[in-house]
Amino acid sequence: MKIALMRFYSVELLDGINTFIWELYKIFTSLGHQCFVLTGFCRNKESICKFFNVQKPQIIPVHQFYEKYSYRNMFKEIISWLKRGVKILRRISPDVVIANGAIPVPDSIMGLKIVVNHDLEFRKNLMYLYDFFAYRSYDFVISTSTELKESFRKFFCYPLTKIIRIPICIDTSKYIVRSSGERELALLHIGTRTEKNLITTFKIFKYVIKELPETKLYIVGPDTPFLRELLLKMKSTSSNIVFLGKVSKERLIQVISSVKVTIVPSIYRVPVISPTVLESFSSGTPVVGFDSISADLLKNNFNGFRCSRNESPKKVSSKTIMLLLDDEMWKQFSRNALQTAKKFDSKVVASKYLKLFNAVKSN
Incomplete structure (x- = not known):
């Protein structure tokens, strides 16, 4: 055909x-x-x-x-x-x-x-x-x-x-699945365009490192003037933030499987199926995201947390911290994430x- x-x-x-x-x-x-x-x-x-x-x-x-x-x-x-x-x-x-x-x-x-x-x-x-x-x-x-x-x-x-x-x-067979113990205490944000809402990830991260100072935040995406401006504002936590820039598919797969949680605060008019969430789930990485992500994919208290876009960064960060600290919850969410990915x-x-x-x- x-x-x-x-x-x-x-x-x-x-x-x-x-x-x-x-x-x-x-x-x-x-x-x-x-x-x-x-x-x-x-x-x-x-x-x-x-x-x-x-x-x-x-x-x-x-x-x-x-x-x-x-x-x-x-x-x-x-x-x-x-x-x-x-x-x-x-x-x-x-x-x-x-x-x-x-x-x-x-x-x-x-x-x-x-x-x-x-x-x-x-x-x-x-x-x-x-x-x-x-x-x-x-x-x-x-x-x-x-x-x-x-x-x-x-x-x-x-x-x-x-x-x-x-x-x-997504081709789920290409992704790496690691256990909780094999992962770094770190968050991941993918995308630097406006709708990816990186500024909210930074706000969430500020609250996270107050509770867990050793946590890192990895950022993947093109370098932009807006990103540089945000990084300057985050000067006090710059040692915890790692900007990776544009990476190959192989490198991205490695990064997704090495962090504990992916943050997806994207803003869309109507909920969508997010490739970032799909890639994370294919590695068994739970997601904390907004309700701009379709409930077909991100299910609250199942494979991550699906928060209202009106929730404060502090409230979203408390859920993120809970997931980082509660190993049993993380393992259950991770298993559910892998189960969800198979459907896609x-x-x-x-x-x-x-x-x-x-x-x-x-x-």
Whole structure:
């Protein structure tokens, strides 16, 4: 089967959508399917191999890279997809198109057309109108969480019969599981973009080290001026904070399995399935996160703590400290985290997509 995976923007970015795209790419190719990745642009294929652990990816860029975001540049990109992107799809002639985000695909493109909706961020004015019509050019919309499925239906006035819930996935076999005794008394925060809410992690950490002064905080993600500013403000605890920057997939797996708890205070409009939480659970690492993480994944008092985004950093830190100190609780949460991760394994999720493909084909 020929499968075209698509993303409007770059598939090099270190974010959850690209993590999902490359996990799906790897599992489909391992099952013998021919996969292509169409992307807005691609400047460095080697970085994809390094950060997403992909061998010889089949990438087809659609348009040139634009330094600045603007409606004008976005319009140029849409035209590129309608011209060059459509030509590429006709040349490839895929059996299935899986778009990540609303990419314009005309009816003339044959095969099953599916679009994956990962979130409802930044949908205002022209962007909303564009998405409203672009999503309707697909046969099905995949919503990755229960909350997102219902919100998508209301937000876009979309027929529920054409929305299917299938989560993002992860290859759980690639992750390392360590016991509590083999881990460092440390927390982990992944991501330095605004929505990752690093400032709240720092506030939580300030309370944690008052009770447990030897605790460390590891930060993974791109270096930014905002991050440097935050680090300067945390000068009094700088010896406890370790900024690792952008790391390879192999290094990330090592770090996740070496800490006791991952902190995920991300803020999203509608709860999402977080790759950071998935990766943590695949290593048996419990998570303290906000209710921006879907209850499909993070379950309070089961595989971590799912806190209200309105809870104070002090209250969240008390739960974090409890998890760091109570070894029996940590072990139970860790076992439950591993159990949860299995439901999101690449093979399980790929089978759901293949089941959909076959059901449509048989009809």
